[in-house]
Amino acid sequence: MATPHEPKQDRSRATRQRLLESTIDTLAETGWAAATVAVVAERAGVSRGAAQHHFPTREDLITAALEYMFDIRMAQAETEARSLRRIAEGVGRTEAVVGSLVESYTSPLFKAALQVWTHAAADPALRERIVPLEARFGRVSHRMAVGALGVDDSDPVAHHLVQATMDLARGLGLADVLTDDSARRKEIVAQWAKTLHAELFGLRSATAEVTPPMPVGQRSVTGPT
Template sequence: MTTAAGTARVPQEERTRLMRARLLEATVDCLVERGFAGTSTTLVSERAGVSRGAQLHHFPTKNDLVVAAVEHLTEKRATELAAAAEALPDGPRHTRAVLQVLADHFASPVFAAALELWVAARTDEALLVTVAPFEQRVGRDTHRLAVDLLGVDESVPGNRELVQATLDLVRGLGLANTITDDTRRRERILDRWADVLEKELS
């Protein structure tokens, strides 16, 4: 039997969920547009349309807020990556299509926001304690995805290093893209690397 309190609690829980989502989305937007130093809890609460008190209740510190925001969108991006993987073509263009999916991931706003956290964590010990394990998990998950999508047998000597080199490559291309639109050069590099992978992994 549903009580009056139970009936009231569902809308409140939904309002709380939506409010947290607005805060997290606003935080990532601020990180991308203003960087870590330019992102403040006050600015985020204003942008999200959430009271300062409500924001502090859920995320007491700036570090709590930005780490939760990047984790939130990374999980969202993982869902999008899985959907993109399902649409990958078979045949001769498969490897190149996998590289495009990975490159798009590292050219996304999520990567730009995460990059702001990495730079800040380098000199912020409290932030590093939180960010480092999270980034290690993301790295492992991305590596596993790349192995699956490329159909790599990592028991073959050298194959694991090729996958890691691929991720280092697309990460570097994503980093270059944060400064200027690097699309044309990136496409040429991905074309050539697809040829390398198909030869080395065959």
């Protein structure tokens, strides 16, 4: 049975979500300087007083927006990882995983997060708030990439190759901030996927198939005695 408080609580949650989504959109489209409580509130269609009721300071608003971005990014990554695991094993799946990681760093969510990272570099208090969030996101993203690729993360070579792939994805995302880098990015993804697949799977298979030579003293000799 519904209680008298539920409609008000629902409105409060909806208001909070609109503010968080407006913060992300403002950061991604117009940058850090424009993402004030007043601007975000106007964009969300909320009074400044109502916005400050949910988020008393700009730092509170930005931190909450980052947490909200984290939840969205994780939900998207989980959905993508399930889809990728349905692709038959092979270089095609590896390329799909690499492509998915790279595209996640060209999204509006990444562009919004980048604005916060840049400002946090000169703001120790903000940096202290967001570093744990990004570290957590990095760990979860790494784990999902490992699962989608189907590799053993306890193998240090595999671990570092997956991490290198994530670093590559982040770098390609940065390259896309100022100009459309999609054509070059597609070529790099295809080439890196082949290299990654060979390192993770091809060389291992080749090693397993090679029969080591017998010691000289044990080699059979054919021919007349």
